[in-house]
Structures are given as C-alpha cells and as structure tokens.
Amino acid sequence: MRKPDFSGKNNVNNNGAKLRKGLWSPEEDDKLMNYMLTNGQGCWSDVARNAGLQRCGKSCRLRWINYLRPDLKRGAFSPQEEELIIHLHSILGNRWSQIAARLPGRTDNEIKNFWNSTVKKRLKNLSSTPSPNTSDSSSDPGGLVGGGLMSMREQNIMALYMDSSSLSSSSTKARALNRPMDIDPLSMFDNSLTMSAPSGSYLNAPQVEMNPNTFYENYRMFGGNIGVEGEPLDLPPESISIEGCAKTEYFSDTNTNNITVNTMNNLFIKYCNSSNINDNHNNKNIKVENIGGLNNYFEGDDQRVLGDWNLEELMKDVSSFPFLDFHVE
DNA sequence: AATCCCTCCAACCGCAGCATA
DNA sequence: TTATGCTGCGGTTGGAGGGAT
The missing domain is CATH 1.10.10.60 (Homeodomain-like)
Incomplete structure (x- = not known):
C-alpha cells in the first residue's frame, strides 16, 4: 500500500x-x-x-x-471463478481486462493480482506434484492421465497451466498464430493420428504406425528438427511409431478476434533404424514434448487447424467448453 | 516483545490507441 | 500532418499486515 x-x-x-x-x-x-x-x-x-x-x-x-x-463482487474467488480464470488465461493470456469482462463483478486488477499471487503459486505446486505413473511415460505422458494422485479438476488445471505457461504472453501467442499455416503440419503424420479431445484435457492415444519415408520427407522439409533430444535425424528411419495423447486448445488471434482451434498431440515418437543404416539412432527412444513447442511448431506439437470461430460468439457461452461443469450467468 | 520475512493488493507508471483541434 | 488530451491496459511498486523466528 x-x-x-x-x-x-x-x-x-x-x-x-x-x-x-x-x-x-x-x-x-x-x-x-x-x-x-x-x-x-x-x-x-x-x-x-x-x-x-x-x-x-x-x-x-x-x-x-x-x-x-x-456492482463489484467482494470476497475471495470461488473455485468456479478460479477455474474460469485459468481457462480464460489459457485462451487470452495476460489480457486481464478481457478476462475481467467475463467475470461479472471482478476487476482486471483483482484478477491480475489473484493470478500473480495465488494461481501461479498453486499451479506451480501442482506441476511439481510427483505422479506414480511418470516412470512409464510412453503410456501416460507426464503422468497426467489415469489413476494418478491428481483429481480430474487438478488435471484440468494442470493441463491449462501447461498451456498458459507456454503461452504466457500475448506476443508469444501472436507469434504462434503468425506462423504460416498454408502447410498443414499434421500432414507430417499419418491421418490415423487425428483424434478429438475435450479442451484442456488429455486422452490416451492409440499407438500409431506411420510410413517412415513420409515422416522423414516432411521432417526434412520442416527443417529437420523436431525438438528431439539429441541429434537430428540424418537418415530415414526404418520404422516409426507414435504414442501419446491428444489435447485440444483454443487460441485467440489478437488481430482478427477469431479463435483458432488446434488439436495438439503430446507425442512420443519412437523410431528404429537397423544398424547398417545408422548406428547412432538404433533403437533410440525420442521424447517429443509439446509443452513450450508453440514457439516453433516443428518442435513436436502436432497441430491441425480445425476451424475458426468468432471469439465473442464462442465466449458468449463459456460453459460450452466441455470440461467446465458449471454455467456462467 | 522485537525483528525479520513474506504475501497480498491498492495504486502508480508508462505506453498505446483514439479523438479532436 | 502534427500536437494535445483522454482513456484504457498491463506491468510494477511498495506498504500493511501477519506469521515465523
């Protein structure tokens, strides 16, 4: 004060x-x-x-x-308000006034303070919560899905935090949206990978086999770096399998006020070369994280533009987001 | 009881966008 | 076209208050 x-x-x-x-x-x-x-x-x-x-x-x-x-609402934020703030922040970033406009009786300053003091800290604690499933990362990336210590709500918050932490600034989002979209990055992968998931949630994805040559050609075309731990591929692998989970995200375009819906797949790409092709990559497991990959969409975030909606239309009924179990007056 | 440290949040600051002269 | 003023926004500051030592 x-x-x-x-x-x-x-x-x-x-x-x-x-x-x-x-x-x-x-x-x-x-x-x-x-x-x-x-x-x-x-x-x-x-x-x-x-x-x-x-x-x-x-x-x-x-x-x-x-x-x-x-018309100001006094007192602490309800769990519903908190969840809505987190979700809106994953969409809008630090545009506090726009978030506040969707929480009647709350001010941008209040939400900003709440975010910076309470939510950030809480989500940070959540993100450091150990999960018993993390050891088997191929079937449950990040240990977020199924039988973990986190409740469904916490999983939602966690997933949203990952969105927002990788896209915490509007400029980052703008960069993400300004990238050329004439090439569908999903074409890198087999169409059978396409799946839908509720916003902000993870679904287990079936293991998918794909044509290594298709993968390799696209891989080279996109610059030959998928954010892979270790060296880039220098020869086409013999086989490729993809395991992971899918997540749907909504991004607002600051210029057009439209929302872009992306299906993101948190992928684990396992490829295998026989030793006579490339010893270096023989039976090497590669983990490709989608978290933070939006700065460079070749870094493992497999994205597909599903369509554009008008932001205002979409936000009129926030409860249409499937993971929210409450309604906004 | 005194001091230190941390958290919360009210308020300020700088900037951008817009309207008007 | 430029200058000026106003509004709104997001980032930041700093003091009150409370808990820990």
Whole structure:
C-alpha cells in the first residue's frame, strides 16, 4: 500500500491545486461515490474537478473501477471463478481486462493480482506434484492421465497451466498464430493420428504406425528438427511409431478476434533404424514434448487447424467448453 | 516483545490507441 | 500532418499486515 501523499509536490491540476497521491481516504471515497452516483461517468478529469477531489482523473477512474463501483463482487474467488480464470488465461493470456469482462463483478486488477499471487503459486505446486505413473511415460505422458494422485479438476488445471505457461504472453501467442499455416503440419503424420479431445484435457492415444519415408520427407522439409533430444535425424528411419495423447486448445488471434482451434498431440515418437543404416539412432527412444513447442511448431506439437470461430460468439457461452461443469450467468 | 520475512493488493507508471483541434 | 488530451491496459511498486523466528 502507498502512503497518502499530502505534499502534492509532484503534480498540480489545471487550477494549480496540488494533487494527492496514494491511498484514498474515506472522505475522498464519499466524494467520488456521491458524484458518480449523481452525475454518472463523464470525462474523468472533470469528475476529479467537479467532485472537489485533489486527484488526477486517472486516479479517480482507477478508484471507481477497482473499488467503488456498486456492482463489484467482494470476497475471495470461488473455485468456479478460479477455474474460469485459468481457462480464460489459457485462451487470452495476460489480457486481464478481457478476462475481467467475463467475470461479472471482478476487476482486471483483482484478477491480475489473484493470478500473480495465488494461481501461479498453486499451479506451480501442482506441476511439481510427483505422479506414480511418470516412470512409464510412453503410456501416460507426464503422468497426467489415469489413476494418478491428481483429481480430474487438478488435471484440468494442470493441463491449462501447461498451456498458459507456454503461452504466457500475448506476443508469444501472436507469434504462434503468425506462423504460416498454408502447410498443414499434421500432414507430417499419418491421418490415423487425428483424434478429438475435450479442451484442456488429455486422452490416451492409440499407438500409431506411420510410413517412415513420409515422416522423414516432411521432417526434412520442416527443417529437420523436431525438438528431439539429441541429434537430428540424418537418415530415414526404418520404422516409426507414435504414442501419446491428444489435447485440444483454443487460441485467440489478437488481430482478427477469431479463435483458432488446434488439436495438439503430446507425442512420443519412437523410431528404429537397423544398424547398417545408422548406428547412432538404433533403437533410440525420442521424447517429443509439446509443452513450450508453440514457439516453433516443428518442435513436436502436432497441430491441425480445425476451424475458426468468432471469439465473442464462442465466449458468449463459456460453459460450452466441455470440461467446465458449471454455467456462467 | 522485537525483528525479520513474506504475501497480498491498492495504486502508480508508462505506453498505446483514439479523438479532436 | 502534427500536437494535445483522454482513456484504457498491463506491468510494477511498495506498504500493511501477519506469521515465523
């Protein structure tokens, strides 16, 4: 909190009067509240002047929006609100005002503070929760699915956190969306890999066999680096199998206001070469993580653009997201 | 009781976008 | 076209308060 600034030495208003900064006194709150209820919102510099406040318009606006507005909801965030914030953040990134617009009675500042203090920490703790299934990563990548210690809700939150942590800034998303989409990256892989999954959730995917030559040709065409641990492939493998899980994500385009729906497959690509082709890669297991791969969509995130929706239309009914078990008024 | 440390959150700051002169 | 003012947004700051030592 900031101490009230009674000196006013840093700012003066149009009349040369000293402007206060820092915490608002109850008297100032009363003045602003009464003025706003009587006159409604106008030019904020006029509000400050006409309400008899020695504050700048900007300060008045902030005080009204974040504290005095009658429609503000007080108190802690409900679990439903928390889940919605996490989900919206996975879609919108740090656009707090847009998130706040979808949580009636909550302000962008409140949500931002809540995110930075509570949610980040909670999700970080979740992400470090050990899972008994992580040892068998080929069948349950990350240990997220099935029989783990995490509840379904925690799994949802975890999955969403992974989305948002890899796309925490809008600029990152913009970069992800600005990439050329004339080539369908999914063509890298066998069509049988296509599957659907609820947003933010993981599904076990069947193991898929694919044509190694197709894989290799596309692999080379896309730059020959799939974010593989170790060296890039330098020769086509003899066999390729893909195991993993699928996840559906929604990305908003800051320019067009559209939503792009991507099916992401958290893949484990296992390839095998016989020793006379390439000893280096003989029976080598490669783990390809999709987390963080959006900065470079060749890095193992197998994406397929399913279609574009208008963001506003989609967000009108947030409960349409399948993993949310509540309805937004 | 005193001090330290951490968390929370109200408020500020700088910037971008827009309207208007 | 440029300057100016206003609004809104996101990042950051810093003080109050509470728990730990």
